[in-house]
Amino acid sequence: MTDIKSKQKPEAEKKMPYTAVKSIQRNNPTSTLSKEAENSHFTISMTTPIQPHEFDPQFKKEIIKKHGGENLKHCFQCGTCTSDCPIARFSDSYRPRTLIRMIQLGLKNRVLSSETLWLCAACFTCTDRCPQDVEVASVIRILRNMAVEKGFVPKIFKELGSNILETGIAYRIPELRLKRREQSGLPPLPKGNPQAISKLAKATSFSKLLKQGERTE
């Protein structure tokens, strides 16, 4: 499958490793990299050399114990999950196969602090196609839950979470747009129910997790 994103890149960038391209993009005001990624504190962890102290042999065992992680060790790195993943098709860095391999190797901090972990669209294509019955999408869910517990939450998700808690709606609609709707004769938008959501958030510890995520700012 042709990579549409790589088609749009300058030739010089195509030959560079991902880390070098990212460094250039940070210093380039016309960069296509999102502001969120530029401001991110998360490590770009897939291409930097691995140090011996990074291996944690317990990491894969932690995941195998959780629901959906049981078949992790059956992965033989065929790459089917990556080749069929709709996100990998348009991303330079997101590779579900790589994530699975990093877990097998025990690279816990790299995996949990990786911003790429949050690109998964949870479409379950990888899980459906894996010849070894690895539930890749479920493994990613487990990883995200572990990442949140450690305080690794991308800023945009924290903002969306805070919006839901405060207004009952993930996206805060700007006042100007609301006024324009009114001027155009459109009916008012339905209101969220933050009180009910707040109760749910307390019961599920969502508010607490959101606060833990503030450590990454």
Ligand code: SF4
């Ligand atoms: S499709 Fe399954 S076996 Fe193949 S690399 Fe992905 S997780 Fe591993």
Ligand code: SF4
């Ligand atoms: S669930 Fe995530 S990793 Fe799997 S194919 Fe969909 S986007 Fe890719």
